Amino acid sequence: MEYVGTALAEMTMPQISPLAGEPIERADAERLAGVLKALADPARLRLLSLIQSAPEGEACVCDLTAPLGLSQPTVSHHLRILTEAGLLEREKRGVWAYYRLVPSAIATIADLLTPPRKRATKRAR
Amino acid sequence: MEYVGTALAEMTMPQISPLAGEPIERADAERLAGVLKALADPARLRLLSLIQSAPEGEACVCDLTAPLGLSQPTVSHHLRILTEAGLLEREKRGVWAYYRLVPSAIATIADLLTPPRKRATKRAR
DNA sequence: TGCCGATATGCAGGCGGATCGATGCTGCTG
């Protein structure tokens, strides 16, 4: 499967919400489902949690392998999925790769799921 | 797969959040992932959207088959998954089965994903 | 009671994904 960039960014422009006034388009549903699918995994949820609660809000792969109880390739795999979904950002310093949460990325998802009564404007497509 | 009741209700008691101060437990991650997995499907997102935008906020299977372009058994399957996840409620009137959104169910999920800075109290376990 | 329509369930094919071991790549370090 090819790299999709930050799937989140593509969704923030058209104001999608499953609970908006009108049925969402098939393509929008697939994009939102893609991001949610990145979240819908115990290992990845724990990764986000571990990274967020890490000292500087960042963590490298070697710090995450043990707490998760997964092999290093598997952890790298999950981190890649989270990064491609736009939830994590990667910074390589020396031999280490540090991951941190993308600010307000998850909040954006929560916003998309929140009923529109809280959101003022809704643009048609 | 056995019926799990409303998985959402089980999660609202312990204040789980992937972005809370401390790493979430493995069991909590699996519960949250389970509900998110129910959401992370294009067909199910469109089902929620269709039901919400239906005249009375409710719809029966026969109304949903055509817009989705899926067979009736498949639609029933997705509706079942959403219901077991606690996102939909089912009411059978005559031969028809009417589905409607569980009030604030998705809002609860959005709340769980929202960073704790917005939520005042956070209980330890 | 017998038929028909609306749903749910069983079953099976096929695809995507989670996982791990092995391997390649890249900076540090002696």
Next chain:
DNA sequence: CAGCAGCATCGATCCGCCTGCATATCGGCA
């Protein structure tokens, strides 16, 4: 320049799930 450590990628395996077809179940109706 070796050697090593951290990380990503590859290949393979296993499992779960989305989907449709066939079938069972239930309620209304003649």
